[in-house]
Amino acid sequence: MVLVSSTVSAQTTHEYLGVITLSDSSFISYKLSFEETNGFIKGYSITDLSGPHETKSMITGTYDKDEKQLKFRESGIVYTKSPITQTDFCYIHFEGRLAKLNDRRKLAGTFVGKYDDGGSCIDGEIDMKSLVKIEKRAARLDKAVDKSILVSKEKKDAVNLLRTLDTLNTNFLRADEVVQVFSKDDSVTLTLTDVGQEDGDRISIYADDKVLVQNAAIGNKPQSFTIKLSSKPVTLKVEATSAGSIGANTVQLTLSDSLNVIEAITNMEKGESASMVLIKQ
Structure with a gap:
């Protein structure tokens, strides 16, 4: 399941990759993919990429370019590999700072978790970078490794950051x-x-x-x-x-x-x- 940032009907898909830090200090991988139209955003999130609890949820929210603030909440589940029931899922309600919607800006902020009935679950923080920026950096590192005479061909074949990212983005x-x-x-x-x-x-x-x-x-x-x-x-x-x-x-x-x-x-x-x-x- 790979979506690459592109322009479709004059809309750009913005993708971010990073981690959720829960209040108990545990980490979970997290991906966002959304489009923005007149300050409103719509897309999806994926939690625990390639993990046993991988879950894709729809997101809706707003982006205020003047206040440099992004807000969104998860709603319906598209699919999940977790064995728990839909009513037991904890949905993220996020509010954070995003200076600009482009491939150079960091996305960070806090979230509160809520069950489907509005009850509180677990809270935490989200720290993400643009997927485009991550891929560019990975490509530069892969190129540097390929040129190095200090790294064997076997290790070069085994260590490929772009291939690892592609695996994370594949369901x-x-x-x-x-x-x-x-x-x-x-x-x-x-x-x-x-x-x-x-x-x-x-x-x-x-x-x-x-x-x-x-x-x-x-x-x-x-x-x-x-x-x-x-x-x-x-x-x-x-x-x-x-x-x-x-x-x-x-x-x-x-x-x-x-x-x-x-x-x-x-x-x-x-x-x-x-x-x-x-x-x-």
Whole structure:
């Protein structure tokens, strides 16, 4: 799930990467991605990137360029890898200083945490930098390492900051993971494609007891399915029936509804499986 800052319909996507520091001094990785229109912002946050509790939430708020102040709050959950229920989630309500919306400014401030019913949970601080600035610095460091005669080729191949950032920005679906996906629509669309070079990746997908695909070869040509939602959650079981000829099974699954698009890439060996639980809000 990688979004790169770009201009779409005269709007720029602003992305920041950093950490949340909780009141108990623990740290959690945090990413923001949003667009600003006439002082109003809208986008999403991702907490615990590539971690066992990775969660994507929608955010709305305001940016006052005169006061140099950014405010936002998390609302509905798009997806989560955490086993806790939706009512137990602690949503961030942030207020901090941002001198200007560009790739050179630091974003920092405090937040209060609130449950869905408005009750207080945990508070803390957020400290972030522009993702563009982080990527530029990583590219310079990678270039310096590549030029160094003091670093072996093996270590150069192993240490690549840009590749590490790309991994953090990719939503992998790993063996035995359970991802809860939330939607307000009556149906969602599941689209399957192989990532990169076609290498014979095969998967089976079951929607509860219904077979969507069985030991199917997934290529670069997308295959799409419509999955109806109701008050009862639908469990998609994704099983890697082969790992292809190049590394692990890497099939991209895209779930989309009228509001959100979720991209996940399988990272499993033959016989391993993971689940996506579709929940209608």
